[in-house]
């Protein structure tokens with residue numbers, strides 16, 4: 104029998120629905136357990152977005168659930184740096200009083216919060232706000248400030264929300280610094296890519312220096328020189344402007360400020376820009392014409408531009424392409440989707456960080472300035488930090504600087520399932536239940552016209568010694584002693600009565616008590632939580648978000664079959680494979696623009712100045728000392744951020760080879776399967792070598808998610824591959840959003856001796 108047959112023969116009740124937690128798609132899966140082991144895994148056909156689809160990685164999830172790095176007790180650091188197990192009551196009491204002390208001594212705003220969720224888990228982070236607000240802490244950040252803040256700043260100006268392409272129906276799909284065959288990021292990615300490739304009427308345009316698996320499928324591959332996307336994108340937009348490929352009616356009816364933009368684009372010398380970015384001028388013109396002529400165009404920009412020079416400008420230029428050609432608010436084009444729990448605040452209000460004065464876009468501190476906001480003697484520096492579900496000592500630029508900065512904090516607490524590189528710098532480490540041991544969900548709900556939300560039920564009880572984050576945060580709030588439990592009694596009674604009674608009691612309580620208004624998720628967890636089905640108390644906070652979604656998108660929520668916020672919440676709680684929460688009509692896109700006139704405001708003076716400045720701007724950042732551009736952190740078939748610590752989850756590329764071009768290998772004397780030393784301004788590391796025809800001369804690439812340590816069952820320590828941020832510098836970043844240039848690190852590569860194993 105094949106695996107499929109075994110799956111089909113099993114009783115349906117043996118298969119429990121949940122989701123894959125390895126990328127933002129969160130494909131629905133069904134799992135058969137063998138004890139606490141995820142014994143069999145396949146796609147969940149009932150899941151409204153993924154419809155049974157998974158990629159190769161989901162089948163390996165047991166390596167996350169059952170791995171030797173799992174924490175099973177709260178840990179406290181001893182003065183000598185070692186850790187001792189302590190009980191939960193002691194941990195909660197000491198941590199709460201520690202943060203109270205920091206807030207009293209320096210002010211609550213000196214407590215910094217990093218993380219709040221990874222690729223599969225945002226529910227814990229939704230509760231963190233109660234504890235933080237009660238302390239007066241408001242500075243926060245997470246991985247989005249390593250990638251999406253430049254784009255978010257541009258989005259805030261243009262239309263005030265996040266856009267997504269509808270690739271499933273697009274006539275032309277454009278991928279800019281994005282390799283969806285490997286990195287996925289939209290529903291059923293490989294199926295959709297195959298469909299596009301097979302259909303002669305549809306086209307795929309890829310802008311990437313590497314011949315990726317996606318680029319191999321493309322009709323046009325614009326093989327840009329690393330770091331020069333601003334020129335290729337400006338040239339594409341210029342061809343649209345100069346050859347009159349714009350949608351004039353769309354611009355007249357739905358866009359303001361287009362004339363200023365077109366004036367600037369008309370001055371661009373397309374031939375000159377083509378030379379600077381290394382892409383043939385005729386190919387650029389052909390791609391622009393294909394975009395201009397298509398019924399519908401969808402565009403996905405990702406890390407290849409978001410983590411490279413001119414990243415914010417590239418985000419703006421990408422959006423010009425589809426706005427000028429009117430690819431918005433129609434089938435197969437770009438959309439402003441609904442959000443269940445917004446990942447960003449799309450506001451023009453950019454704050455400044457307390458020490459370095461760096462821009463705070465979307466409420467998130469740029470990851471690259473985090474260490475500098477902690478060290479030195481600035482009176483406003485961060486004194487304490489809480490990290491939840493993130494490994495910043497490994498995932499932020501310049502791991503050494505991060506380690507030094509985190510070590511200087513007066514109090515650091517990490518909430519994680521594993522003893523990570525970051526946890527090992529903390530004063531206290533709190534062990535979380537895994538994502539298959541508690542209710543979980545994400546707010547990666549980014550689709551249009553049908554948008555989905557999935558509350559996953561737990562597959563098993565929490566591992567002994569661990570707690571789900573909603574319970575951890577509730578205990579911490581309780582220990583602060585800021586809420587009088589008597590105030591919660593009326594809410595508890597109402598919750599036991601009916602949703603309607605609860606709604607009324609909730610509104611009454613939060614309007615009469617400012618403290619309850621501050622700690623809303625806590626209030627919901629303590630009052631509504633206990634009335635939810637077994638194992639789902641952590642879903643209580645979703646009640647508030649369901650009410651908000653129903654108020655923000657009343658028609659779309661009703662079209663999806665939910666009469667009001669309470670009905671939506673009940674549907675979420677009782678649908679273990681997920682639900683569709685909004686069904687939009689294409690016209691709705693215009694209503695989702697936040698500007699009063701419901702028009703796209705295209706004129707961004709700062710960005711137009713940047714486009715003008717391109718004719719004299721720097722295209723190369725390499726030096727004679729560091730002549731190669733290293734992309735540090737490529738997504739491959741067997742990478743999944745820092746989610747798996749057990750290296751045996753990988754079926755190939757076990758030590759994350761450095762990919763180099765044939766030309767560079769020959770020039771540098773590197774051999775396939777041999778070793779190389781990579782040196783950058785920040786550090787040095789050794790990797791095994793893969794000589795690859797996919798790489799351009801002068802460009803090398805290392806995967807992400809490597810360099811995590813792991814002790815196997817024989818007690819042997821392994822650190823496979825290179826920790827990419829041993830090689831990156833934190834001052835290497837975008838001037839507007841502070842996003843890192845991980846994909847563009849000048850490096851020197853030399854042959855290294857193969858280590859002798861004993």
Ligand SMILES: Nc1nc2c(c(=O)[nH]1)N[C@H]1C(S)=C(S)[C@@H](COP(=O)(O)OP(=O)(O)OC[C@H]3O[C@@H](n4cnc5c(=O)[nH]c(N)nc54)[C@H](O)[C@@H]3O)O[C@H]1N2
Nearest residue numbers: 280281282286310313329330405406407737738742743744
């Ligand atoms: N397998 C796997 N999938 C994942 C993840 C994972 O860890 N593993 N992580 C998830 C996460 S968190 C994210 S954010 C996404 C990221 O998804 P992607 O952005 O697709 O991932 P990357 O491989 O980091 O970078 C994309 C491409 O940028 C190209 N690139 C490098 N330099 C340049 C340049 O100068 N210009 C251009 N145009 N391209 C360049 C690289 O060749 C690469 O093909 O993936 C998600 N999916």
Ligand SMILES: Nc1nc2c(c(=O)[nH]1)N[C@H]1C(S)=C(S)[C@@H](COP(=O)(O)OP(=O)(O)OC[C@H]3O[C@@H](n4cnc5c(=O)[nH]c(N)nc54)[C@H](O)[C@@H]3O)O[C@H]1N2
Nearest residue numbers: 221246492493494498518519520535735736744745827845
């Ligand atoms: N050089 C370089 N650096 C990069 C990138 C790159 O391309 N190059 N990519 C960047 C990008 S796009 C991203 S998204 C970041 C990702 O980097 P991080 O923000 O550090 O996120 P993850 O790698 O997803 O780490 C997730 C952590 O959550 C823990 N975890 C898993 N499940 C649970 C749970 O249920 N509860 C709790 N509390 N913890 C849990 C895991 O053990 C792990 O430590 O890396 C960034 N860093």
Ligand code: SF4
Nearest residue numbers: 123126129130158161
């Ligand atoms: S596409 Fe993402 S969520 Fe889906 S199975 Fe693959 S890694 Fe998991």
Ligand SMILES: [Mo]
Nearest residue numbers: 246247249250
């Ligand atoms: Mo990411």
